[in-house]
Amino acid sequence: MSIEVNGKNIDWIENETVKELLKRVKYTFPLVVVKINNELVPRNKFNEKIVPDNSKIAVIHMISGG
Amino acid sequence: MNIEKSEKIRLKLKESSVGIAGAGGLGSNVAIALARSGIGKLVLVDFDKVEENNLSRQYFFRDQIGKLKIHALKENIKRINPDVKVEILDIKLSKKNMQKPFEDVDVVVEALDSAEIKTCFVEEILEKLPNTPLVAATGVAGYGNSDRIKTIHSGNLNLCADEEARSSEDDVLLAPKVCLMANWQANLVLEILLGEDK
Numbered sequence: 299m300s301i302e303v304n305g306k307n308i309d310w311i312e313n314e315t316v317k318e319l320l321k322r323v324k325y326t327f328p329l330v331v332v333k334i335n336n337e338l339v340p341r342n343k344f345n346e347k348i349v350p351d352n353s354k355i356a357v358i359h360m361i362s363g364g
Numbered sequence: 365m366n367i368e369k370s371e372k373i374r375l376k377l378k379e380s381s382v383g384i385a386g387a388g389g390l391g392s393n394v395a396i397a398l399a400r401s402g403i404g405k406l407v408l409v410d411f412d413k414v415e416e417n418n419l420s421r422q423y424f425f426r427d428q429i430g431k432l433k434i435h436a437l438k439e440n441i442k443r444i445n446p447d448v449k450v451e452i453l454d455i456k457l458s459k460k461n462m463q464k465p466f467e468d469v470d471v472v473v474e475a476l477d478s479a480e481i482k483t484c485f486v487e488e489i490l491e492k493l494p495n496t497p498l499v500a501a502t503g504v505a506g507y508g509n510s511d512r513i514k515t516i517h518s519g520n521l522n523l524c525a526d527e528e529a530r531s532s533e534d535d536v537l538l539a540p541k542v543c544l545m546a547n548w549q550a551n552l553v554l555e556i557l558l559g560e561d562k
Contacts, residue, residue: 363504
């Protein structure tokens with residue numbers, strides 16, 4: 299009953315949305331790219347997409363500069 | 365020099381193409397590194413002109429100030445390696461059609477500036493070109509702290525990242541770190557095109 303977020307194992311919570319997960323792991327950046335098991339979660343789905351158990355989540359934060 | 369390996373690489377790169385979104389600090393330096401390596405074709409997309417303050421890190425020269433970056437960069441590439449095919453597109457990438465210029469390249473490089481446009485670009489490429497490897501970069505501002513830079517791999521996304529860096533609005537942009545990360549991106553492109561260097 300755990301998930302992996304950016305390489306760290308944390309508890310899985312039933313029915314937790316991506317938005318709730320980001321809040322729980324204290325990712326407060328407004329702009330992040332989220333992939334669950336290598337599949338992109340569009341930003342407008344953060345509110346509804348439920349994080350499955352045992353999933354591997356990548357939260358990618360793009361910082362200005364280039 | 366391993367002549368056999370070098371020839372194999374030359375042939376493989378000659379038939380490869382890379383699209384670069386943005387021709388600023390990251391994009392100009394990625395393009396030059398790939399041109400020197402012998403890439404077959406580059407697709408460069410940018411809408412900006414060379415300004416004096418760009419010279420602190422971008423691969424342009426003083427006498428190119430005022431020129432479109434894609435024109436100036438094409439000139440510089442050709443001076444180094446005239447065999448590279450260079451396709452240039454003077455457009456501002458905007459949401460919904462960002463993948464368009466990159467539909468036929470082997471690897472896409474994200475070399476944009478604002479966090480918002482970088483995020484949109486990464487999302488759109490991952491979504492609309494799911495089979496094309498994407499090399500992006502985040503956290504280029506500042507100096508020092510080279511050891512913080514790492515590659516984050518997630519499926520087709522290869523991100524050169526200093527996750528502790530400040531945003532460019534709150535920090536400085538200087539050649540050493542910008543070029544370090546641009547060349548890191550170019551090195552990732554080679555790894556993707558040629559396979560792991562064992």
